[in-house]
Amino acid sequence: MGNLTAQEFYRATNPLRTLNIKEPEDAKKYIDFASVRGGQVIEDLKVDILWAEPGYFTCNLFTGHLGCGKSTELLRLKQELEREQFHVVYFESTDDLDLANVDVSDILLAIARRVSTSLESIPEQDEEFSFKKLLQKAAKLLSLEIELTTEGKIPGVGDFDVSVGSEGANITLSTLIGKINTKVKRNGNLRDRLKDYLEPKTDAILDVLNEGLFQPADQTLKAQGKQGLVVIVDNLDRVDNVAKNNGRFQPEFLFADRGEKLNKLDCHVVYTMPLALRHSDDFPIVRNRFKSIVVLPMVPIKKRDGTTHELGMKLLKQMILTRAYPELKDSPELFAQIPQLFASEEILDELCLHSGGHVRNLLRLLNTWIRKEKKLPLTRKQLQATVVNEKADDLNNITDDEWELLRQVKQQKGLAGDVNYQKLIRTLLVYEYRDDEGSWYEVNPILADLEQLR
Numbered sequence: 503m504g505n506l507t508a509q510e511f512y513r514a515t516n517p518l519r520t521l522n523i524k525e526p527e528d529a530k531k532y533i534d535f536a537s538v539r540g541g542q543v544i545e546d547l548k549v550d551i552l553w554a555e556p557g558y559f560t561c562n563l564f565t566g567h568l569g570c571g572k573s574t575e576l577l578r579l580k581q582e583l584e585r586e587q588f589h590v591v592y593f594e595s596t597d598d599l600d601l602a603n604v605d606v607s608d609i610l611l612a613i614a615r616r617v618s619t620s621l622e623s624i625p626e627q628d629e630e631f632s633f634k635k636l637l638q639k640a641a642k643l644l645s646l647e648i649e650l651t652t653e654g655k656i657p658g659v660g661d662f663d664v665s666v667g668s669e670g671a672n673i674t675l676s677t678l679i680g681k682i683n684t685k686v687k688r689n690g691n692l693r694d695r696l697k698d699y700l701e702p703k704t705d706a707i708l709d710v711l712n713e714g715l716f717q718p719a720d721q722t723l724k725a726q727g728k729q730g731l732v733v734i735v736d737n738l739d740r741v742d743n744v745a746k747n748n749g750r751f752q753p754e755f756l757f758a759d760r761g762e763k764l765n766k767l768d769c770h771v772v773y774t775m776p777l778a779l780r781h782s783d784d785f786p787i788v789r790n791r792f793k794s795i796v797v798l799p800m801v802p803i804k805k806r807d808g809t810t811h812e813l814g815m816k817l818l819k820q821m822i823l824t825r826a827y828p829e830l831k832d833s834p835e836l837f838a839q840i841p842q843l844f845a846s847e848e849i850l851d852e853l854c855l856h857s858g859g860h861v862r863n864l865l866r867l868l869n870t871w872i873r874k875e876k877k878l879p880l881t882r883k884q885l886q887a888t889v890v891n892e893k894a895d896d897l898n899n900i901t902d903d904e905w906e907l908l909r910q911v912k913q914q915k916g917l918a919g920d921v922n923y924q925k926l927i928r929t930l931l932v933y934e935y936r937d938d939e940g941s942w943y944e945v946n947p948i949l950a951d952l953e954q955l956r
Contacts, residue, residue, distance in 0.1 A: 505842055505878075506826055512872040514825045517865035520573045524581045530828035532574070533821040535801050538814040540936030543796050544579045550794065551732060551770045552586060561765040563757070563775040563788075565739060566798030567930060569862030572774060575798060576734050579772070583732055588770075589723050591620045592734040598683075600693075602742045604752060606760045607700040607707060611679050613733055613767065614640075614711050618676035621719060624726075633722060637674040640714035645678060647710045648700065659695045660685075675715060708766050716768040731769040739774040743928065758784040761791030777934070778924040781917055799936040801859035806915060806942050818854045818864060819847075825865075845879045852882070856889055858933050858947045867892065892948050896931070904931070905954050908945050912955050915942045 506514075521528040536542050547562055554560050566572050573594075580590045591613075595601070598612040618640070621633040645664075650656055654664035664673070664681045686693035700707065720731050741752045750759060753776045757764070764773060775795070779785060789795060802814040823836050826843060830836040844850045853871070857864035867888060875884040900908075907922060911932050917923045926932040931946050945955060 508872055508876055508878050511826055511843060511878065512869060515822070515865050515869045515872065517569075517862045517869055520577070522577045523574070524577065527828070530831055531821075531824050532578075533817055533824060535571070535814075535817055538802055538811065538817060539799050540938075543798055544575050544582070546794075547579055547772060547796055548582055548586075551583065551588070554770070559768055559770050560793045561767070561771045561773075562793050563773055563795040564798070565775045565777045565780065565795065567777055567800065567860060567927070567933065568739065569860060569930075570798055570800060571861045572739070572798055573736055576736055576772070576774075580732075580734060587727065587729045588732045589620070589624075589728050589730070590732045590734065591617050592736065594737045595735055596737045596740060601737075601740055602744060603697075604741055604756065605697050605701050606756065606763045607697070607704050609735070609738070609756075609764065610704070610707055610711060610767075611683075611700075613735065613771075614644075614715055615676050615679040615683070617715065617719065617731070617733060617769075618674060618679070622674060622676060633719070634674065636715070636718050636722065637676070638672055640711070641673050641675040641678040643710045643714040644675065644707070647703065647706050656696070656699065659699050660689075660692045704760075704763050708763060712766070712768040720769060732772070733767070733769055734772045736774055739776045741776065743776070743778070743924075753779045754782055754784045757791065758782075758787040761788060765791055776928070778927040781923050781927060797934070797936070797941075799941070800933045801861065802935050802937070803855055803857070803859045803947070804944075806937065806939070814859060815851065815854055818857070818859065819850055821861070822850070822853075822864070822868065841879060843879055845881045849880065849882050849885060853885060856885075856892075856947055858944070859935070860930065860933065863930070889948065893952075896946070896948060897952075899929070900931070900954075908932070908949070909955055911943050912945050912950075915944065917943055 521532050523529040523532045536544070547564065550560050550562060564572060564576065576592065580592045583590050593616045595609070595612065598616070599608055618637050621637060624633055626632055626634065648656060650662070650664065654662045656662065662682050662685050664678060682696070686696055716731065723731055741756065743751055743753060745751055746755050748755070757775055757779060764771070777797070779788060801818055802811040803818070805811050820836065823839055824831045827836060827839055830839065840847050840850060853868060854864065857867060871880055871885055871888045874888060875881065903922070904926065907926060908931060911917065911926070917932070923932065931949070932943050933946060935942055935944065949955065
């Protein structure tokens, strides 16, 4: 094992890369923070699905700060459920949806297309249980429900270039929805007309998808020895906090007003939800719409009383070192590599403390630091310069009212139920942690020593 270069360390700490532990190389870099995050959150989701009574489908929400590691944990959930013989469809909603303007019908059709595509990849085992025929039938049922003509037109909406006549009889559901999506992406007016047309039909679309796709798919999967179908919809926590035409903000509209529709698919579903919604007046409604809401908190760097959280700090340092030396992940030699990367362990501790235990921000600070310094080992001077720049970016957007709220968080370690705290959560000015006593909150450590908080 030779010495790592600054370029290699920089590439190894890309903050935008999500680990998929199904991949052997990524599995070497994965650190399980469950012991310090207040519980086995992924285990809870898995057990809820495994223990569901026959014929009952779970629908859970998964939330946490943007960048805290939810996607990595959901991919771990996918792998563990596949070991239990479930057919799992995971996708990132940012690839399928315009998160600035989302309706429930959009989400349902995105799920249907992804499930259809996934089932198409399963080799046919029995003519009686043919996924291809199932998906062709589902496409036909959906085209009838949305009144798609044989020429590929929806009355009052527009032309979608989808043939459903005799020459298109073999079209599958994924192809049908994909062609519609392709057309509306190119035409904003057509997209808006389609949304207005489909949203009142949500109940009917749900019935068609359940009867034509999800129920028969579940039965066919079980006939092939699987336990059933699970859908994981990631990145819905990133929906824009903008007002819909009815004046309701998108998160409340989707998960409170329309959450009952999201909960009616005949398969197990996990959606990600914006963390700030937990501090909305509508949260009691959301909580009653879904089976459970599971929170992935920050990795603790300190305890409630302000003392260092030794295990949390050790795991964060292990994560950084493992990105650089994955082959030493479980070796006692791992921490002996610190001098190769950092001028001292105290500097590495400072980096972890500045991050507040936010995994992506920790990697982002480190990645920026490496790029600025351009050589190893990294020094305190460049870390301080990186932190100063980060602080300046945050200060530009904090109002006087928000400073008052931040002072209250710093003193009380809580949010007191004020809906104004939603912005502080969305903008990562306040972090949530969990311990044996429950949740507690702290101001982003980047701001901790500022005069405005005293």
